[in-house]
Amino acid sequence: MANSKKGIALAVALAMVLMGVLAAIFIQPLEAATSSLALSGDALLEEAFKFIKSIGIWFMLMLVAFLMLFIKKFEWGVCLAVLLSAASSFITYMAIQEFYFGNEWTSQMMVQASVAAITYVIAIGVFLGTVKQWHYFIGGIAFAIVYAAVEWIVCNFELFGTLTTDPGGSIMVHMCAAYFGLGVCLVLRVKDAFQEPMYTTTHSVSFVWLASMLLWVLWPCFVCGSLGMEDFALGAATCYMAGLGSIVSAYVVCMVCQKKVNPLTYTYAMLAGPVAIGAPLLSVNPWGALAIGLVAGAISAACFIYLQPWLCNKLGVLDVMGVHNLHGMAGWTGAFACAVVLFISGNVDGGLADIVMAVMIFAISLIGGAITGVILKLAKGKPMEMFSDDYDFIKNEEPEH
């Protein structure tokens, strides 16, 4: 027995070594990606900042895992799912850019790939715990294709003669994440998910607080991901002010509607401001951003309380992590807020473009998700235990006396 296992391990290890050697031969030690060698001054500074933004966005990606591990019996599985998701979506996105579009590997492309990865990590929240670990990996490949298309459309497709205003990704990232996830979920149709108890503990929820609060802090890295350095000052200002808005309004709505605060409503809804500010990031001043944050936090909290049960019942599927209430609804809020601001400043075409683009991305993401859902359904295999670390992990707990 032990020997056969050793044999398998050896075989796997050998196969990987072989693969490694092959890769090392085919892909020569290269001079590419060192094009920054020639940089100096402001260009070097820009490049340096891409390094920092990459780290910031990856940091946020990992925190998203902790934002989702409130179910005590399903914590480590969330972490593993996030890691496998990030790996497949990041690698696939990079491969598409380099080998399909023929782009050179740059720091900016790595920032974009980490945004693609975090978008997929948000998306899996909708059906988290209802599929097997390797399904997240497969889904990431499909997602990267969908996202590369979405990104191309948002950045290049003109509507009413103008490009979409979405520097911080309300539409491209958050709506795409929510509706891709929902598309997968609608096809998978895991009805039993409704029956599963999702008990929390003090500390599983404390991890969620930690994640939510640090995500809030790091958010400027994310919304400024594709901006030039000259826009950082305004981006950070509006991002934080919108975030302070949702910190306050989510609390007010929780207290007004439920007399007490549900931490699993509040810790998510307090991020609605930074989600919604993505589109109007550079179109408002900090006080306008505060107002948008107040609105977004209120809407998101209200959706957790009232929309979530109604919608899940209507659709017949459970949005496990309530992704739609945060990323979906605050994404729409951002798109509309940006349109309103553009209307006020006389740019009617720009405002309409944002709204139409939001609808388009809603549709594309939902369909892309549904197709991915079909793939996952075909690959489903044996039934599994949902929302459970016991299904995936070896534990070593103290036996009860």
Added chain:
Amino acid sequence: MANSKKGIALAVALAMVLMGVLAAIFIQPLEAATSSLALSGDALLEEAFKFIKSIGIWFMLMLVAFLMLFIKKFEWGVCLAVLLSAASSFITYMAIQEFYFGNEWTSQMMVQASVAAITYVIAIGVFLGTVKQWHYFIGGIAFAIVYAAVEWIVCNFELFGTLTTDPGGSIMVHMCAAYFGLGVCLVLRVKDAFQEPMYTTTHSVSFVWLASMLLWVLWPCFVCGSLGMEDFALGAATCYMAGLGSIVSAYVVCMVCQKKVNPLTYTYAMLAGPVAIGAPLLSVNPWGALAIGLVAGAISAACFIYLQPWLCNKLGVLDVMGVHNLHGMAGWTGAFACAVVLFISGNVDGGLADIVMAVMIFAISLIGGAITGVILKLAKGKPMEMFSDDYDFIKNEEPEH
């Protein structure tokens, strides 16, 4: 019932939308805050670093919450209190600067506002858990006014013909925080706080370790908050060396005085070096900073063990998080250490200025805190359950079998 709640939620949401629209109309989409557009070279680099420092200080602010959540039955409430405190103090500080002093919104001002917010978050530690959540919000408004005054005085008021030497905020931040909090606490006089058991668990204290260790790491962002880039190298060197000093001496004092380490003494006292180095940050070399850190850590640990019970008994109020032992005592240590260094280097006026300024800030903060305490007392309302998440939050724990 459910309908009336939906009505309320709708009303709240509508009110906020209205507020948002109003804000968007009155505060036009602006070109301000984009003054960095014209920057390049060293100026752009400075600007970029303010972006990073902002994030670093906000990160620390959130970690302060986790530094304070060792009471197992009162973890989430600490997080919520920190968020509401940060929101009101940051927004009010910014409003004062922009609308009262007439300053333009800049990245440097955002750094200062985040310092103001973290100062208030430290201050609430003194009375944390003894007032209602929305009191922290109200208190933040009052605090921002006091802090704006304190900041103005420290930065502009000459004593003995010289400005105060406090680049890293030993006096302006830490003493202000400790004595403002104590001022509030002295007026509130919540005697019952002494009776409350404050049981910890392994993991609630592990969160405190995490917070303390990461705060220690991020401290250079904070002490270099208002410095130019050319002082970062020395600031980071002295900050870390002082921190290493208190890591060692706090351990020694804990072991000598109590034979074992009380984690809730050590995790705080190990931060005394970085607190105390604030004032002499740029006036000593790294080895001098190590010495100051050794002294500060020893003093702070000894204060947790001996001063805290005596002082709380004397004052008749409980310093819930022991804020005074860290920020108060290490603040004084920093002010005196800086004075000693200035004396040695022949700058007697500078040394005296630091000591007199420390006394002034002590008085102003205490009085400002007391006035805020009166406001909170007037707003007190129904009695509440202290140090309790049950009072504020909806829980979803597994029923015991």
Added chain:
Amino acid sequence: MANSKKGIALAVALAMVLMGVLAAIFIQPLEAATSSLALSGDALLEEAFKFIKSIGIWFMLMLVAFLMLFIKKFEWGVCLAVLLSAASSFITYMAIQEFYFGNEWTSQMMVQASVAAITYVIAIGVFLGTVKQWHYFIGGIAFAIVYAAVEWIVCNFELFGTLTTDPGGSIMVHMCAAYFGLGVCLVLRVKDAFQEPMYTTTHSVSFVWLASMLLWVLWPCFVCGSLGMEDFALGAATCYMAGLGSIVSAYVVCMVCQKKVNPLTYTYAMLAGPVAIGAPLLSVNPWGALAIGLVAGAISAACFIYLQPWLCNKLGVLDVMGVHNLHGMAGWTGAFACAVVLFISGNVDGGLADIVMAVMIFAISLIGGAITGVILKLAKGKPMEMFSDDYDFIKNEEPEH
């Protein structure tokens, strides 16, 4: 009683104050370390990045503590050990550089010192929990001497007429850490360590996930620690791609060999890619790095499963945290991968230099560790309780009803 304790505390405090005053007198307030004052442009940017890298590496150092606190009854002790280790190794390293080698205190030296400190923190993982807290402090002094020698050799000693290729520290950091720790462990010979149960809980392991995932994210700060800014782009690209490789292959090996994932194998082995990429960091392109990461993750996971029990049994000592499986084995992998890449690109001397250097560092670290082990053994004193917070800390848990 209480008085005598107060007396001791007073004495300690006084001694430290005295030490502080002496330090302040002997080491004058200085102008040194402010040499950056004259910098501007690219040089100032380099300097600024050293500030950020310092913080990043210290952040990782603290996370290493959380990577090692999965044993529920031994969490706080790990944190304290890490802090004391970091303090003594950092301070000693700096003292050696400044007072022995006569180097000026610079930002670059601080980055190197933080690398030295994290290397020692990794090393203590081998014998963590089997010695007393102050032993970690003593060991850090010895380690800093060994490491200063190792660093000098790797950076200056030519083999086959060429310097070693190890920009990201596969050999200098990871192999040094693993074999220094093993050297200590072999001399200490704490046989009882095998008998100790090491029970985990959901949340103690969730902290490990947090640490592992964030270490993964921050790794570019570490591998780019001694690089110029122009190499950051490639360094970050290969580091992340190698990391994605080990995320995937560690999972595959865990599932193939054990049907389920052991989180204490996976959370470590997923870091093998970033460890192994240290040597070939700038010699491969991102896809080559992915291949190396795949290989390293597979090897490391297989070593946790098969090599660890066999080796520990053979050596008669327990590698408590499995340091050798991650840092030792992935270090070798990195050295050989780099050699292979150099061979392929025709640089046979360079390849041989890497392998011979790896063997040399293996030997030097092992011997240095063994000598340190002898010192610790001489200082051993009374027997202690292993892997236990109760031995070191005062607790305040709720009494069971």
